[in-house]
Amino acid sequence: MILITGATGNVGREVVNELRKSETPFKIASHRKDSEYVYFDFENADSFRPALTGVKKLFLLRPPHIADAKKYFQPLIDIAKEVGVEHIVFLSLLGVEKNPIVPHHKIEKIIKKSGIPYTFLRPSFFMQNLISQHGEELRKEKEIYVPAGKGKTSFIDVRDIGTVTARILTENGHENKGYSLTGTEALDYYEVAEILSEELGETIKYVNPSVLQFRDKMLKKGIKKEFVTVMIGIYFTAKIGLAKKITPDLQILLGKRPITFKEFAHDYKYELV
């Protein structure tokens, strides 16, 4: 049995879509008590054992607000080990091996130490963030408002992550491996705005605000201070050229060319305008 956490999120949704196509049996975990799914809450350790009992493969992610790896993930992985989980596929982060500050680094260590076979998926920045995190500016103001300068990002489409995750959960041979997943092109936000303008048929402008302007606008929108700080860190990383790395792993796992930004803009046209 496979258990999917974060099934309503960007990646989990696509993993579920792919597994449904393959007719593989799986269960969805949810922290919403009123849902029809298996009750599982990262913030309620009592939910771990009942949810994991009988599970052989676990798709695990870290919801963005769960930052303390030791507090939340150590007990979870201990119970996974006790109940006999045989494979954990963890949604991590590109470059995590060299970045001990991010929680994903610590979570990978906890999983490795447990001895449970694992696969670490380390994706780059999601194309779909343009819809979720920045969709409001895009739709209302026709702007991309991120402080990333001219830095390039090797964007990935979450549909490709869903495809490879489902494959890894249903095939053998991916145990104890880490995959760095990126698209095949690195784009700066001026190029992103140009592609969006072409596909959407209206002018989209990349504003390239300063960090302070960005911070003020996000706080005014009601985004929590901590999350704004995380976003500033992410766009600073892009600005200084640390998000442009392109790797072959995704193409190898997919067996075909990953989805391009142009294809993403085309497919999601009605969510972007």
Ligand SMILES: NC(=O)c1ccc[n+]([C@@H]2O[C@H](COP(=O)([O-])OP(=O)(O)OC[C@H]3O[C@@H](n4cnc5c(N)ncnc54)[C@H](OP(=O)(O)O)[C@@H]3O)[C@@H](O)[C@H]2O)c1
């Ligand atoms: N965005 C990017 O560009 C990017 C790139 C690389 C890696 N990542 C990593 O990807 C992860 C996020 O993945 P995502 O974007 O697919 O997720 P997401 O869209 O942020 O969704 C979070 C999921 O976690 C669930 N959740 C929230 N609180 C929970 C709790 N207490 N217990 C159990 N489940 C809970 C949510 O359920 P409800 O919907 O029911 O609340 C939802 O399904 C993060 O670790 C992030 O660092 C992101």
